[in-house]
Amino acid sequence: MTKKGILEKLGLLEAVEEKKPVVENGEVQKSEPVTYDRPVFSAPVEETKIKPEIEEKLDVLIESYEKNKFISIEELYRNKNLDRDTKQTIFIAEVFMKALPENLPIDIKKKSTLNIIDASGLKKEDLLNDAYIRIDALNTVLEDTVAKTADFKSKNESSIRELEERIQMLRRNIEERMEFEEKQTSVIEYEIQRIINIVDGIK
Numbered sequence: 001m002t003k004k005g006i007l008e009k010l011g012l013l014e015a016v017e018e019k020k021p022v023v024e025n026g027e028v029q030k031s032e033p034v035t036y037d038r039p040v041f042s043a044p045v046e047e048t049k050i051k052p053e054i055e056e057k058l059d060v061l062i063e064s065y066e067k068n069k070f071i072s073i074e075e076l077y078r079n080k081n082l083d084r085d086t087k088q089t090i091f092i093a094e095v096f097m098k099a100l101p102e103n104l105p106i107d108i109k110k111k112s113t114l115n116i117i118d119a120s121g122l123k124k125e126d127l128l129n130d131a132y133i134r135i136d137a138l139n140t141v142l143e144d145t146v147a148k149t150a151d152f153k154s155k156n157e158s159s160i161r162e163l164e165e166r167i168q169m170l171r172r173n174i175e176e177r178m179e180f181e182e183k184q185t186s187v188i189e190y191e192i193q194r195i196i197n198i199v200d201g202i203k
Contacts, residue, residue, distance in 0.1 A: 071141065080137040082130075088133035093117060 077083045086092055096116045102107055119122060 024112055031054075076137065076141055077134070082134060082137060084130075087122075088126075088130070090127045090134065092120075092122065 043135065059132045071079075074083070082089075086095065093113060099116075100112055104112070114124065117127065
């Protein structure tokens with residue numbers, strides 16, 4: 001019987017029965033080499049499912065990232081579909097005001113700006129409405145930011161309190177363990193010394 005190959009020993013290959021040598025006219029005929037079936041591997045192990053608590057931790061991390069994601073004014077306007085041409089927004093009034101001499105009295109500057117707006121074919125009411133929509137959108141994001149910050153702060157402060165309680169408990173556990181060690185050590189050392197004294201008495 002031939003020695004098993006290492007793959008065969010591991011059960012990864014199954015040897016086909018080896019043919020016995022054929023003897024003709026006193027000569028041994030060449031036998032066919034031992035062949036092996038294809039290795040049979042077990043089906044791939046199904047990936048371990050992520051535990052619910054890990055998924056929850058990932059959700060918290062993602063939520064935390066999203067809460068701290070900075071939103072620029074341009075992005076805010078774009079999200080609210082307010083990224084229009086300046087000529088159609090309240091900001092055109094700013095352009096007109098800056099074009100006027102700075103030393104003009106406030107009343108004259110205001111009247112001149114309104115005249116330019118009117119001459120440009122724009123309506124004051126449309127520009128004021130655009131201003132109102134923008135302020136409302138900005139306030140919505142501001143209120144949402146403040147609310148999420150308060151919620152984030154509350155959750156983290158709660159976690160801090162839990163961690164502090166956990167730390168105190170662990171410190172108590174350490175103290176109790178140290179007391180146990182001291183008591184156990186004292187008893188054992190006393191017994192060892194007792195035995196030594198007996199041994200010294202009979203040597």
